Amino acid sequence: MKAIILAVFLAGLGLAGAASALAAAPSGRDLPPGLVIPEAARPGPDFDVERATAAYLELLSPEQRRLSDAYFEGGYWLQLFGFLYGLGVAALLLWGGISRRLRELARRLSARPWLYTWAYGVLAVLAWFVLDLPWSIYADFVREHQYGLATQDFAGWFGDALKSLLVSAIVVPPALVAVYAAVRRAGARWWIVASGLAFVFALIALMLAPVYVEPLFNTYRPLREGPVREAVLSLARANGVPTDHVVEFDASRQTTRISANVAGFAGTTRIALNDNLLDKTSLPEIKAVLGHEMGHYVLNHGLRLTVYLTLVFALGFWVVHRLLDAALARLGPRLGLENRGDPAALPLAVAIFSAFLLLATPLLNSIVRQAEAEADAFGLNAAREPHGFAMAAIRLSAYRKLHPGPLEEIVFYDHPSGYARVHAAMTWFRENQDNPTANAPPTR
Ligand SMILES: [Zn+2]
Incomplete structure (x- = not known):
């Protein structure tokens, strides 16, 4: 077991060495700052929607x-290989006897189920990380x-990975x-209780992550005074987002991507813009992006998506329930696993669940993508910046395939494609040509 872990670690170090050689990355992939409105748009x-869309593309x-x-297409294979790699890890934990030994170690600490499950959880999180x-x-x-797309050197990246490990070691056990208490008490109905728990945990994570987790990785400070701040506050007031708490954070520490979000509930509601968005894009783009993010908030997507995703997860837990008992009956004695209440069997449950998630990818992506399309429509109406929206969609397409086939979009896209978004923006623009606020000459 030590030899395996050492080999894995050395492979990691080798990769890290190769990675430092890549430090000077190509940056010509990004579009220059500022809004460009093509002649045809x-x-x-x-004015013609198709021609305007093509000109943006x-x-x-x-x-x-x-x-x-x-x-982006490499990302499709990445999902498959990530799944297969995960199966390999689970197999190593089970057939290598690692999981069983971690459970024995945990039981030496205490015979109380909740306590040794907790200890096993901490050890398992560490083993999985390595x-x-x-x-x-x-x-x-x-x-x-x-x-x-990345800006960190290896030390910075690894430091962030260790922080994530710390969060997992606190949250997962x-x-x-x-x-496991549900598995012991609810018997064959454990998967129903587990689904309810997943829902509660997801809501707690949604509430606490912006306040306690995100500041571990980035520095948050009040958004600088100026026209952007004024525009964001005005959008918030106009759309019933009850906060004047607007912050910026240094995402450029990790990535070249642009993003923003509106997070929190009631008194903790907060609007956050990343510095890439502020530094690389124009005011119309920022307004378009923030209109979209406020859409998520106003349409209550946090709660709604948690409900939908919990239903999908419940199906996944049921699949685990059906397959885990069968797998344990066959493999349990050989692998030293007792029953479904034995935490040492966790890698088996995780392997089954990750296979379910892989198969459910089109469903999960479609649930999220549909909410994203709603936020797009909300944002177009709220910000009235179709060109800013189209430009931001093109900017995001520097790392998301711009124009996929219909089936490809259903299976792999958790946001509408760049093409779909520009087309929606240009359709909105066509229908609002008589609307003076939509026709105002865009300013930088
Ligand atoms: Zn969104």
């Missing part, structure tokens, strides 16, 4: 589109650098204790 009697050079397609390391170094560090 300007208002007038000849051409803002990305063939080279930029090639890079973006390669990155065994996953080569894959996460490749997928989250090396590959992101290859495509010019009590969740496991609750689920």
